[in-house]
Amino acid sequence: MNRRDFTVNVAGAALGAAAFGKPSLSGAGAPGMATAAGEAPGVPFHLSVMLWTVFQKLPFEQRLEKVAEAGYKNVELVGEYKKWSEDDFRRA
Structure with missing residues (x-):
């Protein structure tokens, strides 16, 4: 086609x-x-954003804020957490 x-x-x-x-x-x-x-009206399913695809030059917390401002309530992480410390996991 x-x-x-x-x-x-x-x-x-x-x-x-x-x-x-x-x-x-x-x-x-x-x-x-x-x-x-x-x-x-909303959609009958939850949408999420692959966090690595947006605002790549911003720190993690600011990226989450920007995604929330856009109306998303869910994000998916791919490798963002690989270098996190225990404190980073607690904050997330």
């Missing part, structure tokens, strides 16, 4: 889903996703 065929297929699927009133991929309207008044 080339890019043109892929684009046509994706567009067709999106139009078909819209025509038949399927819920969006964002989770809005999904069962069990009731929210408080004025609160944006």
